[in-house]
Amino acid sequence: MLERYAVYRQAVDEVLTNLSLLQSGSGELVTCASGTTPLEGEVPEPLKSAMVYSLLLPGKRIRPVLLLASYALLREDWQEALPFAAAVEMIHTYSLIHDDLPAMDDDDYRRGKPANHRVFGENIAILAGDGLLNMAYETMLSAPVCVKKPVQALAAIKVIAEKAGVRGMIAGQTLDVKLEGSMPQGELVAYIHRHKTADLITAPVLAGLLLADARDQQLRCGQRYGESLGLAFQMVDDLLDLTGDAQAMGKHTGMDAVRGKMTWPAVVGIEQTRRDAELAVRDAVEALECFGSSGEFLQVLAQETLVRVK
């Protein structure tokens, strides 16, 4: 189990480290501080460094792993899906950079390191976020699978665009920032969790399945798995913010309460949140039964979510 996660994760990290867009052709850092004109066809500094900085911060790579593992439910050649896996990580990373900005959550730390804008300035952090979102699409559109299977590729890109978009992740972010300090309400917290977090868990599952030519019924199973896992994920995150250790988390803890964020523990309490997360994981595991024994890896992966709060 852990071995397979490590294999996927290493493959993702290799792709992210070697992205041709973020390589300097000459190996030299082209800085514009010196007044040198950037080379055509390369990403200019300091934009490139800012994008690389956040993209390569140590992370679990859970979203890209989900995409590869979902593809692997139906097909062996999961390497075909790697550009899409990398793209989902880019979208996740852009959302974190923009979330951390002073006008948003105003976070100074992320994954144990200074937030992007603390290193590169707010203007470059805004552009680096924009750049990563756009590069996610560039990366998917340049994938070999777009030539081999254009219809499946279009379907996968579309589901990612929908889940990352203004009825998906960005809808959740909107409520998250607008409702700071409001009285926590179950329905609103559920809405925020469903979109801010679960949509970007469901997206890679569905994209992996679509690339692998899944049938409608399989897509429905994947949808249910992603939604439930996503909810569990956010509940665990909320619990860790309340009870976790700042060092282990790589960011300040207790910030949700300070900011008056809508969280699940704020509505139903810590114990009930733990129970609800367990229920959500159970539902995710059940959803995958339609894939038989090949679903086992993703089932174990869902169960692992709870380990950090047990």
Added chain:
Amino acid sequence: MLERYAVYRQAVDEVLTNLSLLQSGSGELVTCASGTTPLEGEVPEPLKSAMVYSLLLPGKRIRPVLLLASYALLREDWQEALPFAAAVEMIHTYSLIHDDLPAMDDDDYRRGKPANHRVFGENIAILAGDGLLNMAYETMLSAPVCVKKPVQALAAIKVIAEKAGVRGMIAGQTLDVKLEGSMPQGELVAYIHRHKTADLITAPVLAGLLLADARDQQLRCGQRYGESLGLAFQMVDDLLDLTGDAQAMGKHTGMDAVRGKMTWPAVVGIEQTRRDAELAVRDAVEALECFGSSGEFLQVLAQETLVRVK
């Protein structure tokens, strides 16, 4: 000539006004201030209003018109290309919202109205920009042409992603903000113009041609047309900032000099900029000769660019 521009422009405005994503299903404004949970499948407030606000500010719609007219060089059914035309306007609009942010150009006015963040706050302006960029892809990926001609659609989306991306428009924006206050240099100004402005003029031309199944040689003509028109466009913009009337421009003028922006007049002077803009327009007109008499509309359109600074 003007009639045809008006036809394209009206079609674009209709699409932008009636975007299903930005319609409220119930006709009611779902506000989250009241604590009401937004309806699933709709864009929540105030995100929706912020996106609509900037997207529907009065504008020339030059980029979408270029896309439709380029498609029409080769095919009659230019309405097929409308979702792509709308998408290019969304990308343009998102870039303006983010450019106006306090951490970027810190502009209070845009097209004669308060900038997005002045109305909706910085956090929503950031998310509205992100949302419009992502919605551009959602819109293209939902276009009927993706089903009818997936290969052409993929090629068109890809060229837009490349030109809007970190080696395209965002590369230009990066140099534009980083080089504020530096000594103006011809090469750097050319780099900024080529990417910040010309890439998003070339993108719709190439996308229109790709959707219409253009041959390689036709794409080369389109590329040259777009690049030259884009340069002329930015030179005229720089001139208007120096010599134009704030009321007519809908924003403060003279701001480039105040900010120490890299502009063409700052490098070669006003008279030479005017001559260079004329040369660029002449090159754009020449580039379209390969389309024979059907290129006339786009040739006249290029010449019109100069009218404002004559």
